[in-house]
Amino acid sequence: MSKNFRLIVPCLVALCSLHLCAQPRVMGIDELFRLADVNSTSIQAYATGKEAAAEALKAAKAQRLPDISASLSGSYWGDGKLWNRDFGNATHIDMPHWGNNFALEAQQVIYAGGAVNSGIELARLDKQKAELDWEKNRQDVRFQLVGYYLDLYKLNNQAQVLEKNLALALQVIADMQARREQGTALQNDITRYEFQKENLKLQLAKVNDACKIVNHRLVTILHLPEETVVVPDTTLLATEVQTLSENDWQELATQTNIDLRQAATGIETSKQLVKRERSERLPKVSLFAAEHLDGPITIEVPVLDNNFNQWYVGVSVSYNFSSLFKNTRKLKQARLNVRRAQETHGLAQEQVENAVQASYTSLLTAFTELRTQEKNVQLANENYSVTSNRYRNELALLTDMLDAGNTKLSADLALVNARIDLVYHYYQMRYVTHTL
The missing domain is CATH 1.20.1600.10 (Outer membrane efflux proteins (OEP))
Incomplete structure (x- = not known):
């Protein structure tokens, strides 16, 4: 009897609490x-x-x-070799071992056929x-x-x-x-x-x-x-x-x-x-501009261990015939x-x-x-x-x-x-x- 009473009381309390917690x-x-x-x-x-x-x-x-990008890189150059066209008479070319490259580029689309406005x-x-x-x-x-x-x-x-x-x-x-x-x-x-x-x-x-x-x-x-x-x-x-x-x-x-x-x-x-x-x-028509700082100068033989700076601006016109x-x-x-x-x-x-x-x-x-x-x-x-x-x-x-x-x-x-x-x-x- 006491066990049943102990079980009934919590149930009644829970039911009453649910009723009291209702918030109209x-x-x-x-x-x-x-x-x-x-x-x-x-x-x-x-x-x-x-x-x-x-x-x-x-x-x-x-x-x-405009699209603006910049890049900076460093590189290690190994020595080069120079051959004749028949790959004979090889010559060792000493190269400056440290290279660098810096580029700053910008491009502005002037006309894209309305693609930008449509987007x-x-x-x-x-x-x-x-x-x-x-x-x-x-x-x-x-x-x-x-x-x-x-x-x-x-x-x-x-x-x-x-x-x-x-x-x-x-x-x-x-x-x-x-x-x-x-x-x-x-x-x-x-x-x-x-x-x-x-x-x-x-x-x-x-x-x-x-x-x-x-x-x-x-x-x-x-x-x-x-x-x-x-x-x-x-x-x-x-x-x-x-x-x-x-x-x-x-x-x-x-x-x-x-x-x-x-x-x-x-x-x-x-x-x-x-x-x-x-x-x-x-x-498509666009304007572009760029500046580059590169070294060493590899367009010369022997290679010049110098930095070469160049810049340019221009107009680009492209057409996709396909x-x-x-x-x-x-x-x-x-x-x-x-x-x-x-x-x-x-x-x-x-x-x-x-x-x-x-x-x-x-x-x-x-x-x-x-x-x-x-x-x-x-x-x-x-x-x-x-x-x-x-x-x-x-x-x-x-x-x-x-x-x-x-x-x-x-x-x-x-x-x-x-x-x-x-x-x-x-x-x-x-x-x-x-x-x-």
């Missing part, structure tokens, strides 16, 4: 977005991608700067792509959070409705037991309502477990303390949902949808790749990629238009469903009240009472779901237009 935190959607911007691992990863693309742009711009523009477009990827990921994370948040809201409200109906069932059971003592109710009637009570308890337990799962997902994404319990802001459903016309949503999507902006960036990238391929067919026949296919491929990018942009426009139309239709359906469910709740409450009074006066059967209770429960849950679905479809509309 009322949060609105705006706060979710703010925390995600700061703490989301996914958003941070794409933000790092933006920084890397910005550095790549700086590196591309640095290609406009900079491609880097700028890559930076723009990274920014759009970050923004798209940010929208994805926000919409995911909205989904979890509204699921949690829906589950919490379902739990409240179930608790109310459970309390109502307990009250009915108590009334039946009182009537049974008076001989006006049967034990079988009480048993059937006890069965409904147990079903309500089971549903409530499932809803509470689902709340824990969704809450854990929110806490994980936002990197909040594990014991945090997210409590949705109850004023959310009281906020009036103001929506635009379908044409206004379509116009907004053409301006703000990130998929369209990414497709447009793809067109610009393909055009720059065409320019870069064209630059291969153009001459590009005339090697780059033809690459240039054609680049032009086809431009056409493909334009077609992809057109496809993206169609997809966005369809998504906006579908989301707008769903939003209107959500408004209609909400009005219908509000009326259904009113009718279900009236029906339950009438049936309850009739049952108390022994003018209705227990089955009528059970049906009225189930109808009321279904109507209450459907109304909560309809209100939350309306908010969800509104945020879905904003997600499709990428204005979250």
Whole structure:
């Protein structure tokens, strides 16, 4: 007995500590977005991608700067030999044994057929792509959070409705037991309502477990303390949902949808790749300057043990004639990629238009469903009240009472779901237009 007691006490303490450590935190959607911007691992990863693309742009711009190099070397020279052309009559040549070489060279590209500018523009477009990827990921994370948040809201409200109906069932059971003592109710009637009570308890337990799962997902994404319990802001459903016309949503999507902006960036990238391929067919012009200090002087025989300094400046012009026949296919491929990018942009426009139309239709359906469910709740409450009074006066059967209770429960849950679905479809509309 003492061993069991020693095992039970720590378990009870642990359970109580877990309960006490839970930290309810009322949060609105705006706060979710703010925390995600700061703490989301996914958003941070794409933000790092933006920084890397910005550095790549700086590196591309640095290609406009001159190339400057310096070299310094020391060497040991062995003695030489001199032969005739038939390798006869060998002569030993004494050589200075220590050699040195210093070179300072600079080169500045004046004209490269637009290759440098194209490289900079491609880097700028890559930076723009990274920014759009970050923004798209940010929208994805926000919409995911909205989904979890509204699921949690829906589950919490379902739990409240179930608790109310459970309390109502307990009250009915108590009334039946009182009537049974008076001989006006049967034990079988009480048993059937006890069965409904147990079903309500089971549903409530499932809803509470689902709340824990969704809450854990929110806490994980936002990197909040594990014991945090997210409590949705109850004023959310009281906020009036103001929506635009379908044409206004379509116009907004053409301006703000990130998929369209990414497709447009793809067109610009393909055009720059065409320019870069064209630059291969153009001459390259550059200025250069150099200074050398070498020793010994080996162009004289015998070798002079002296240092020789020389400098020079000049202009270099080069042309790759092989590009005339090697780059033809690459240039054609680049032009086809431009056409493909334009077609992809057109496809993206169609997809966005369809998504906006579908989301707008769903939003209107959500408004209609909400009005219908509000009326259904009113009718279900009236029906339950009438049936309850009739049952108390022994003018209705227990089955009528059970049906009225189930109808009321279904109507209450459907109304909560309809209100939350309306908010969800509104945020879905904003997600499709990428204005979250």
